[in-house]
């Protein structure tokens with residue numbers, strides 16, 4: 001199932017990645033998914049949007065049976081950098097694949113912070129995910145201080161540079177999510193100019209590494225209002241949505257606005 005379903009996701013025009021963080025428990029994630037997934041599949045039908053739901057680890061298996069439609073996908077919020085063994089509390093990429101995940105977030109600022117994630121761990125996670133046909137969504141982002149001191153691009157460079165060799169010949173099977181830390185859960189999004197500057201800087205970095213440039217996603221306070229500005233940035237091919245992705249009404253509005261945008265780039 002994975003490879004054929006995944007190849008269709010790569011052909012969609014826009015990605016909606018729902019990062020449920022730890023907003024739902026096992027039971028509430030299950031009931032949300034069984035109540036709304038069918039309807040979500042229906043509203044994104046014909047819009048060429050792929051919808052990836054990333055529940056917490058505990059809820060992955062309970063949400064998986066609701067991901068039955070072509071345009072819906074299951075994603076994990078993280079994975080272990082170890083293949084198997086004595087790693088208390090960790091979840092292996094093998095398990096994620098067995099449950100049916102075809103995407104996984106890595107390097108989210110919240111996991112970077114709690115795990116003290118090193119570049120070497122990130123590289124191992126990406127490598128393991130690719131080995132198991134799971135598309136890594138690599139999260140990067142600047143702090144408020146870096147942004148205010150005009151160091152955003154420098155930070156992005158520092159975060160991506162060690163990962164560049166991994167992108168060689170990957171034919172767009174690793175995505176990048178720009179998530180400024182100062183925008184996450186903050187009711188504020190960067191200006192169009194800032195986002196364009198970041199996207200251009202990332203494209204430049206990949207110029208001699210892989211063609212096309214990896215799919216770029218934006219995350220941080222995306223909701224039914226801010227999506228209108230984000231959609232103006234044509235290099236951005238998807239959104240990573242936290243809080244608002246738990247609210248079906250907000251999802252409906254965001255998806256209908258995304259559907260109206262004329263989309264030229266294929267993800």
Ligand code: PGA
Pocket residue numbers: 019179183184185186219220221222240241242243244
């Ligand atoms: P937010 O979170 O949409 O609640 O700001 C985004 C994220 O952290 O992925």
